Amino acid sequence: MKVPEAWKRFAAGREPGEGGVVGHPDTGYTRHPEITSRLLTDKGFDFVNNDSDARDELKRGFLLFPGHGTGTSSVIVSPQGAQTNFGNLGANPLAVWGVAPGAKLIPVRVSTSVVLVGGGVLNLARAIEHAADKNVHVISISMGTGFPNSRLLKAVQYAQKRGVIVLAAAGNYVGFVVWPAAYDEVIAVAASNARNKTWLHSSRGGAVDVTAPGESVWCAGVEDNGGFSVGRGSGTSFAVATVAGVAALWLSHHGRAKLAKRYGAEKIPVIFNQILRDNCDPLAGAGPGFGRGLVNADRVLAAPLPDGVRALVPTPAFALRELPAIDAGGLATFRHLFESPAAQPRRTRAAAAATVSDAVLRARLAELLGVTEEELPARLREVGQELAFHLASDPDLYNAFAATLAPKRPRAAEKKAAPKRVATRAAVTTAPAGVESVRGALLTKDTSAALKAKVSGVG
Amino acid sequence: MPPAEANAMNEQRDQPDLKDARPVFEGFVVKALGRGGKTRARQAVTRVLGAGWTVRTFGDDESDFEVTRRERKGATLTARRAWEKTYALRAQPGLTYAEPIFTVPVSGPPGFRAEGLEQTV
Numbered sequence: 001m002k003v004p005e006a007w008k009r010f011a012a013g014r015e016p017g018e019g020g021v022v023g024h025p026d027t028g029y030t031r032h033p034e035i036t037s038r039l040l041t042d043k044g045f046d047f048v049n050n051d052s053d054a055r056d057e058l059k060r061g062f063l064l065f066p067g068h069g070t071g072t073s074s075v076i077v078s079p080q081g082a083q084t085n086f087g088n089l090g091a092n093p094l095a096v097w098g099v100a101p102g103a104k105l106i107p108v109r110v111s112t113s114v115v116l117v118g119g120g121v122l123n124l125a126r127a128i129e130h131a132a133d134k135n136v137h138v139i140s141i142s143m144g145t146g147f148p149n150s151r152l153l154k155a156v157q158y159a160q161k162r163g164v165i166v167l168a169a170a171g172n173y174v175g176f177v178v179w180p181a182a183y184d185e186v187i188a189v190a191a192s193n194a195r196n197k198t199w200l201h202s203s204r205g206g207a208v209d210v211t212a213p214g215e216s217v218w219c220a221g222v223e224d225n226g227g228f229s230v231g232r233g234s235g236t237s238f239a240v241a242t243v244a245g246v247a248a249l250w251l252s253h254h255g256r257a258k259l260a261k262r263y264g265a266e267k268i269p270v271i272f273n274q275i276l277r278d279n280c281d282p283l284a285g286a287g288p289g290f291g292r293g294l295v296n297a298d299r300v301l302a303a304p305l306p307d308g309v310r311a312l313v314p315t316p317a318f319a320l321r322e323l324p325a326i327d328a329g330g331l332a333t334f335r336h337l338f339e340s341p342a343a344q345p346r347r348t349r350a351a352a353a354a355t356v357s358d359a360v361l362r363a364r365l366a367e368l369l370g371v372t373e374e375e376l377p378a379r380l381r382e383v384g385q386e387l388a389f390h391l392a393s394d395p396d397l398y399n400a401f402a403a404t405l406a407p408k409r410p411r412a413a414e415k416k417a418a419p420k421r422v423a424t425r426a427a428v429t430t431a432p433a434g435v436e437s438v439r440g441a442l443l444t445k446d447t448s449a450a451l452k453a454k455v456s457g458v459g
Numbered sequence: 460m461p462p463a464e465a466n467a468m469n470e471q472r473d474q475p476d477l478k479d480a481r482p483v484f485e486g487f488v489v490k491a492l493g494r495g496g497k498t499r500a501r502q503a504v505t506r507v508l509g510a511g512w513t514v515r516t517f518g519d520d521e522s523d524f525e526v527t528r529r530e531r532k533g534a535t536l537t538a539r540r541a542w543e544k545t546y547a548l549r550a551q552p553g554l555t556y557a558e559p560i561f562t563v564p565v566s567g568p569p570g571f572r573a574e575g576l577e578q579t580v
Contacts, residue, residue, distance in 0.1 A: 121562045122485045122527070129518070146565035149558060151488045151525060154518040161519065174565045385558065386542045393482040393538075393563045448542040 023131025099245025
């Protein structure tokens with residue numbers, strides 16, 4: 001990612017990222033030596049306990065992530081050099097070097113789990129607003145949810161309107177980009193590895209803006225006994241933290257106050273997003289869905305600032321639309337959910353690269369809802385959001401519907417018997433039996449009477 | 460279900476399978492335009508949901524309202540009930556939009572935590 005090269009652009013004696021403040025909604029902080037000097041804990045907040053102490057309680061259990069906030073923080077702001085003798089390696093102890101070691105970080109505790117189990121979307125929305133009110137410059141979100149809501153979107157827009165660059169993890173082991181990363185206003189970050197290839201388990205899709213390292217990333221850790229350590233972790237959590245560090249470097253390099261004066265604070269996120277995307281390096285063998293490629297920090301800092309941006313750059317947060325298309329329950333929502341629907345976690349690179357056509361998606365949805373394709377948009381306006389909710393929140397149902405979208409492989413006998421032209425036509429989609437099984441599941445699930453009626457054809 | 464309760468419940472489970480992690484209903488978002496929007500939002504919420512709900516503005520738009528249980532430990536709504544209440548709120552005069560707020564866990568395969576310090580998060 002050329003981070004050391006980017007650091008060389010800072011004058012001697014000036015720490016890269018100096019002056020930058022990063023808001024960090026996560027599982028809370030610890031006094032880990034790799035991050036403690038960079039924390040602004042007095043500005044933090046704990047939305048789990050509703051108090052001002054954002055300390056990570058390090059609870060352990062099913063889908064809990066003790067120390068996650070410590071690890072992702074370190075990737076952003078850990079100071080240069082070893083902070084203590086981790087690893088007992090004598091003169092060369094293990095250490096984490098954050099991307100923006102001169103920046104400060106405000107920890108905001110929103111959940112004990114980054115998959116937001118047991119609630120947390122409201123906490124995340126409030127945490128984003130809290131961070132914006134504390135005048136952070138960047139917000140790094142290493143968590144996400146599988147279904148959108150306008151409460152979360154409005155929180156992102158609230159921050160962006162105040163000139164805050166908001167970045168979020170694309171997601172792990174799931175066939176679509178999670179929210180809030182999926183929003184246009186958020187820089188969605190997918191993950192790659194040290195071999196400059198895509199990380200197999202990274203979410204991917206049209207909503208991804210850029211990619212950054214997210215496999216075996218060195219970070220601060222908290223052990224089962226509460227002791228501190230340095231180790232490695234994988235996930236888009238770390239990829240987004242890396243790019244948040246690049247955002248802090250860019251702001252520090254140009255001077256945020258100068259940027260705000262020149263363009264207006266609310267334009268800063270849009271300008272950064274454009275520069276970030278325009279200065280990526282290609283990723284080896286990456287299919288679609290990894291944005292513009294691998295972030296190159298040095299090129300981002302070297303990129304010239306745009307002219308005349310007041311007139312030319314639209315600010316998506318202030319668009320008049322009430323709901324983004326991917327939230328509205330129409331075809332765009334389902335396209336987002338199923339554009340790369342590899343079954344999780346048995347994803348293969350070939351399966352991940354497959355994409356679903358709108359024609360197939362439209363046909364299957366019409367079939368499921370018992371309407372013609374012409375009637376489909378109206379039906380989706382009625383129950384599309386709820387249908388998307390059930391598909392996104394139930395892995396079995398998701399995979400069952402995704403299977404109906406997969407190209408059908410003609411059987412060997414069919415291949416032999418049929419002329420080539422016919423075989424090609426047969427390769428369009430699977431039989432509707434899969435749709436019937438999805439319908440059956442929806443009718444037995446905890447779905448509303450309205451959705452049941454539409455699915456069963458009586459509504 | 461408030462986060463603390465839900466997580467305590469999660470801790471009791473033996474097999475870390477994401478299929479066990481169900482969506483959690485957190486509240487509603489409703490929109491009521493113009494002057495007196497908050498009053499109309501409150502009235503609509505009371506008609507559909509009954510007493511015990513807090514209606515408050517959020518963000519920059521005074522026509523947006525977050526609707527949550529007054530008591531954090533109050534009984535939650537099932538997905539079906541939440542959607543049915545959403546449709547009922549949308550049908551209320553004075554409200555131009557309503558939607559449920561769910562937290563939907565999606566990340567991490569079974570056995571997502573590897574040995575030692577390797578973590579997939």
